[in-house]
Amino acid sequence: MLLGSGEHPYRAPLPFSDQYTLPRTIAVPSARTGLCLDSRLFTMLLAAARRPAIEKLLRRPRTRELLLTALTRIHLGGGGFAVTVGAGR
Secondary structure (H helix, E strand, O other), X not given: OOOOOXXXXXXXXXXXXXHHHHHHHOOOOEEEEEEEEOXXXXXXXXXXXXXXXXXXXXXXHHHHHHHHHHHHHOOOOOOOEXXXXXXXX
């Protein structure tokens, strides 16, 4: 899937600083931020990494080492990404 192709990519919710600063600096009750990679699979894996069970698994040094080794050998997608921000009531 290519960004800008008219399809709605999966958005991984991430705690960027705007989620905390925008509600305090402008008149909005909340803000959301997400990151979309040009690989839907990697975007979904990024979002899944925030789940408590997976996050705990990724804290293990051996698991982290294996994952980083695998990710340096695998190339999916290109350099494209998008950051989305939503604020409102």
